Amino acid sequence: MLPKKAAEKPSLLLLPSSLDVDGEFEQVFHYFDEDGDGKISPVELRNCMKIVGEELTEEEAKAIVISSDTDGDGLLAFEEFVKLVGGQGEEEKFRNLMEAFKMYEMEGKGCITPKSLKRALGRLGECKTTEECQKMIRRFDLDGDGVISFEEFRIMLL
DSSP states (O other): OOOOOHHHHHOOGGGGOOOOIIIIIHHHHHOOOTTTTTSBOOOHHHHHHHHHHHHHHHHHHHHHHHHHHHSSSSSSSHHHHHHHTTTTHHHHEEEEEEEEHHHHHHHSEEOOHHHHHHHHHHHHOOOOOHHHHHHHHHHHHTOOSSEEEEEHHHHOOO
């Protein structure tokens, strides 16, 4: 349902609390690690956050990395990444997930429609037809109503 890059590079703030450290955390880590060196740099962190609509300044990205960098190399290793992402409280995760949902919801209907998805993807530089958006929604539309509710959105990101 998200554009390919956004779906591949979820926001640190949007990661659900039930991510399996051995599987999903590792997968997310590799998406953030754009150059495949096994570490996430402040630049890689900024790039990934920008894709999902979160703007970080260079200084903010460096501060986030430094705050979790236990070995002092200025980069996030996998274990450091897990501690950073896993450190959010449930309330904060819910709030951030709701904010992400609202980026796509846009019509005030409490759900993501093909029209609102098309508009959101366009803002992210992904031009899709309404029909393509309908197909994307169908993949995650658990109740078959043609739209994505918040609960379906939450499940999609799990």
